[in-house]
Amino acid sequence: MRSVEEHLAAILSRLRPLPPFEQHLLDAHGHYLAEDVAAGRDLPPFDNSAMDGYAVRLTDVRSASETNPVVLSVEQELPAGIAPSEIEIAPGTCARIMTGAPVPPGADAIVPVEWTDGGASGDGSVRISRAPSPRQHIRPLGDDVRAGEPLLASGDYLGARQIGLLAAIGRDLILVRPRPRVVVISTGAELVEPGTEPAPGQIHDSNSFTLATAAKEAGAEVYRVGSVPDEGKVLLDTIEDQLIRADLVITSGGVSMGAYEVVKDTLGRLGTVEFSKVAMQPGMPQGFGVIGPDETPIFTLPGNPVSAFISFEVFVKPALRALQGLDQPDTEPETALAAESFDSPQGRRQFLRGKLVKNVQGREYGVTRVSLASGSGSHLMGGLAHADCLIIVPEDVTRVEMGEKVAILRLETA
Numbered sequence: 215m216r217s218v219e220e221h222l223a224a225i226l227s228r229l230r231p232l233p234p235f236e237q238h239l240l241d242a243h244g245h246y247l248a249e250d251v252a253a254g255r256d257l258p259p260f261d262n263s264a265m266d267g268y269a270v271r272l273t274d275v276r277s278a279s280e281t282n283p284v285v286l287s288v289e290q291e292l293p294a295g296i297a298p299s300e301i302e303i304a305p306g307t308c309a310r311i312m313t314g315a316p317v318p319p320g321a322d323a324i325v326p327v328e329w330t331d332g333g334a335s336g337d338g339s340v341r342i343s344r345a346p347s348p349r350q351h352i353r354p355l356g357d358d359v360r361a362g363e364p365l366l367a368s369g370d371y372l373g374a375r376q377i378g379l380l381a382a383i384g385r386d387l388i389l390v391r392p393r394p395r396v397v398v399i400s401t402g403a404e405l406v407e408p409g410t411e412p413a414p415g416q417i418h419d420s421n422s423f424t425l426a427t428a429a430k431e432a433g434a435e436v437y438r439v440g441s442v443p444d445e446g447k448v449l450l451d452t453i454e455d456q457l458i459r460a461d462l463v464i465t466s467g468g469v470s471m472g473a474y475e476v477v478k479d480t481l482g483r484l485g486t487v488e489f490s491k492v493a494m495q496p497g498m499p500q501g502f503g504v505i506g507p508d509e510t511p512i513f514t515l516p517g518n519p520v521s522a523f524i525s526f527e528v529f530v531k532p533a534l535r536a537l538q539g540l541d542q543p544d545t546e547p548e549t550a551l552a553a554e555s556f557d558s559p560q561g562r563r564q565f566l567r568g569k570l571v572k573n574v575q576g577r578e579y580g581v582t583r584v585s586l587a588s589g590s591g592s593h594l595m596g597g598l599a600h601a602d603c604l605i606i607v608p609e610d611v612t613r614v615e616m617g618e619k620v621a622i623l624r625l626e627t628a
Contacts (some may be wrong), residue, residue, distance in 0.1 A: 237388060261352055265324050269321035270303070287308070292315040396436050495565070548624065602625055
């Protein structure tokens with residue numbers, strides 16, 4: 215049997231990042247950058263006011279107080295959006311200024327309107343009852359970003375804050391990696407759609423829903439085809455029909471050692487998909503290869519629901535990162551202390567559903583502890599739904615005692 219590392223390495227060696235393309239800012243949201251971005255200009259691009267108030271010469275207002283206000287003549291009105299004033303603030307005068315407006319020459323502080331009478335006298339003057347400090351309430355040129363400064367790097371995720379920064383420096387188009395388009399197919403004559411009453415011997419298809427939403431959470435654009443019967447021609451026709459919109463295909467079921475393993479029998483004859491046993495539990499039967507004229511990657515995952523999900527976490531999620539040109543996460547896993555004792559099979563890496571232990575305030579303890587969320591059966595979806603991590607037990611460990619350190623892989627949770 216292959217080790218988990220060997221199987222993952224074989225997968226990643228076959229994948230190349232999808233070609234980048236330019237997107238407008240709003241459409242780029244949720245993608246990953248495919249270029250380094252530096253500032254093309256200073257931000258802010260000029261000294262501007264951080265408050266509505268009055269632009270003053272500090273020497274004119276040093277003595278201002280509630281009991282001894284300073285009266286200045288208001289000679290300019292400076293709203294936001296105008297070109298910088300060329301008229302210098304003369305001694306004994308000031309300019310009424312709005313937030314964001316360029317600071318006029320000669321001014322070296324802004325007095326907030328709350329520190330004044332707001333020009334209540336109506337004679338073109340203002341009474342100032344409090345002195346600002348030097349440069350107070352002035353946003354200096356380049357205070358946020360300097361021209362040429364590196365801002366974002368290739369591989370950075372473009373969330374709301376990053377999109378806002380790009381807009382602030384004037385970028386309208388940005389080079390990004392596309393979201394991988396993933397087609398998800400379940401196989402099995404026993405499968406029916408949720409909402410349909412199953413006949414005797416039938417079950418609802420959960421795999422395609424689990425895998426489709428897991429792929430969506432991993433950043434993919436997903437097309438769920440649903441289930442196909444155990445017929446080789448139907449399976450092959452379905453896959454070929456979907457290749458036009460697929461950067462990656464996922465099937466589940468039909469890859470074990472028994473009879474009627476339609477995926478293994480059908481795709482195995484193509485010679486481009488390899489089926490392997492991987493030393494893991496659950497998820498031992500795995501298949502990966504390429505299909506079609508564009509050599510589209512295809513994962514053939516086991517049919518048991520937990521096996522399919524864990525196979526996705528261990529193998530498909532890293533593949534989706536590779537298609538988006540992203541580095542793989544650090545190989546050193548997070549650890550926790552086992553809150554109970556349990557056994558593990560010799561020679562296979564065990565992935566158990568885990569639940570991080572909370573204290574009475576609902577927070578994790580200072581030292582993270584983890585308990586089992588369910589048994590180890592590969593069909594037990596109830597425990598998987600309530601798990602927030604996977605407990606990873608190495609191949610050479612057959613018993614974990616309470617209080618021992620174990621590796622964990624956190625799962626997506628709200």
